[in-house]
Amino acid sequence: MIREFFRLNKNLFPAGHDIVIMVKKNMPPLTYLDACKELTELFKRKANI
Numbered sequence: 001m002i003r004e005f006f007r008l009n010k011n012l013f014p015a016g017h018d019i020v021i022m023v024k025k026n027m028p029p030l031t032y033l034d035a036c037k038e039l040t041e042l043f044k045r046k047a048n049i
Contacts, residue, residue, distance in 0.1 A: 005036050012043045 002021055006013070013019060030038070 001032055001035055002039070004032075005039050009040065012040070
């Protein structure tokens with residue numbers, strides 16, 4: 001799910017950087033759309049720093 005998000009949203013990530021995503025074991029399940037929404041918001045906020 002996360003790999004597909006990155007493949008479709010390469011424009012959100014600066015070239016030459018590595019991104020590490022750590023998923024907690026006890027998190028409630030997310031749909032693909034919910035995960036995409038969360039990740040998009042996160043990376044857009046980080047890009048504005």
